[in-house]
Amino acid sequence: MGTLWFCLVALMIAIYVLLDGFDLGAGAIHLFVAKTDEERRQVLASIGPVWDGNEVWLLAAGGTLYFAFPALYASGFSGFYLPLMIVLWLLILRGTSIEFRNHIHSPVWDPLWDFLFCSSSLLLCVFFGAALGNVVRGVPLDASGYFFEPLWTNFQLGDEPGILDWYSILVGVLALAALVVHGALWVTLKTTGSVRDRSLRLASQGWWVVLLLTLVVTFLTFRVQPSIAGQFRKAPWGAMFPLLAIAGLLGVRWAIARADELKSFFASAAYLAGMLLSVVFGLFPMVLPARNPAYSLTVENSKAASYGLKVGAIWWVLGMILATGYFTYVYKSFTGKVIVGKHSDE
Numbered sequence: 001m002g003t004l005w006f007c008l009v010a011l012m013i014a015i016y017v018l019l020d021g022f023d024l025g026a027g028a029i030h031l032f033v034a035k036t037d038e039e040r041r042q043v044l045a046s047i048g049p050v051w052d053g054n055e056v057w058l059l060a061a062g063g064t065l066y067f068a069f070p071a072l073y074a075s076g077f078s079g080f081y082l083p084l085m086i087v088l089w090l091l092i093l094r095g096t097s098i099e100f101r102n103h104i105h106s107p108v109w110d111p112l113w114d115f116l117f118c119s120s121s122l123l124l125c126v127f128f129g130a131a132l133g134n135v136v137r138g139v140p141l142d143a144s145g146y147f148f149e150p151l152w153t154n155f156q157l158g159d160e161p162g163i164l165d166w167y168s169i170l171v172g173v174l175a176l177a178a179l180v181v182h183g184a185l186w187v188t189l190k191t192t193g194s195v196r197d198r199s200l201r202l203a204s205q206g207w208w209v210v211l212l213l214t215l216v217v218t219f220l221t222f223r224v225q226p227s228i229a230g231q232f233r234k235a236p237w238g239a240m241f242p243l244l245a246i247a248g249l250l251g252v253r254w255a256i257a258r259a260d261e262l263k264s265f266f267a268s269a270a271y272l273a274g275m276l277l278s279v280v281f282g283l284f285p286m287v288l289p290a291r292n293p294a295y296s297l298t299v300e301n302s303k304a305a306s307y308g309l310k311v312g313a314i315w316w317v318l319g320m321i322l323a324t325g326y327f328t329y330v331y332k333s334f335t336g337k338v339i340v341g342k343h344s345d346e
Contacts, residue, residue, distance in 0.1 A: 004313070006287065009064050012064060014272075019327075021183070021272060022047075022186035023186070025125070025182045026046060026184075028122040030114065032198075034195055034198075039194065045339075049330060051098065060319075060323070064316070069304070070302070072288055075297060079146065079147040125179045126173070128172075129174060130171060133167055136221060136224065137161065137225065139288065139289070141296065149162055155169075161291070167224055170217055174214065179272075182272060184203035185265040188200045188265075189262060190338050191338060200259065203252075214245075225282075228279075238282070244277070245271050245274025247267075251264075252268050286298050
């Protein structure tokens with residue numbers, strides 16, 4: 001049951017990255033592809049009906065983690081307390097920016113919330129990527145199963161690293177670049193005119209940055225966490241995940257060249273899913289590697305009791321049926337290009 005729940009948590013995190021990833025990316029490019037108030041409302045309208053629903057998957061993944069792997073939840077939330085508070089405030093600022101922007105119109109009010117929406121979205125991309133970098137790199141867990149990391153120390157990989165070091169920052173920059181492309185392709189899919197053209201151009205240019213960073217981060221990851229290479233050698237079938245990422249990345253280039261909006265967006269989703277699942281597969285059975293491998297949290301030493309996991313699986317299936325039905329309805333109702341005034345608050 002532990003392995004099943006490991007896969008379910010990984011699936012929910014992947015769904016969150018694919019869904020909330022595009023509206024985080026849309027927020028990060030907001031000020032760069034939209035030059036006028038009408039164009040900025042067009043970008044906001046492209047994510048308006050779905051952005052808050054997308055964040056449900058983050059809450060669901062956190063709740064599932066708490067239920068299925070309580071030791072991991074306790075250790076991770078105490079050790080990452082500071083960055084989690086930063087992420088919480090960024091999420092609050094981002095949601096507030098979307099909701100408050102249209103309440104008052106003035107030369108100060110609109111630009112303020114536009115800036116906060118863009119900057120909070122951008123920083124969230126970086127912090128989520130840095131969090132993944134921390135998990136891959138390993139944290140300073142001790143024999144009690146707990147740890148604490150400051151925001152930074154000397155930016156080096158050592159026995160007492162900070163949340164931010166050269167590797168986690170690099171992973172954060174890759175996450176930002178990948179989600180910028182993902183968000184730009186979503187905006188391309190949902191908008192028209194100058195906003196659509198600028199977004200497609202940004203996605204095309206950003207693709208090269210993603211390609212370069214993917215190669216660099218992949219090479220460095222095998223050196224920072226050698227167990228990942230060992231896992232792929234032990235179970236060669238796991239190569240399907242990096243192959244999915246490669247196919248998705250090449251598919252984005254192919255679809256952009258043909259201005260195929262839908263295929264380029266789904267290819268970007270395939271790349272993100274492939275990259276994330278490659279990391280998850282490479283780390284298994286670890287759920288939180290330690291700098292000292294003897295103290296790493298694994299599926300077996302961090303999972304809840306088997307009976308609870310079996311009963312929880314029934315409720316999880318029911319919950320996923322409801323969530324999938326809701327999201328299918330919302331996205332089906334939201335198909336096609338947005339029209340400012342019809343899908344936005346104005």
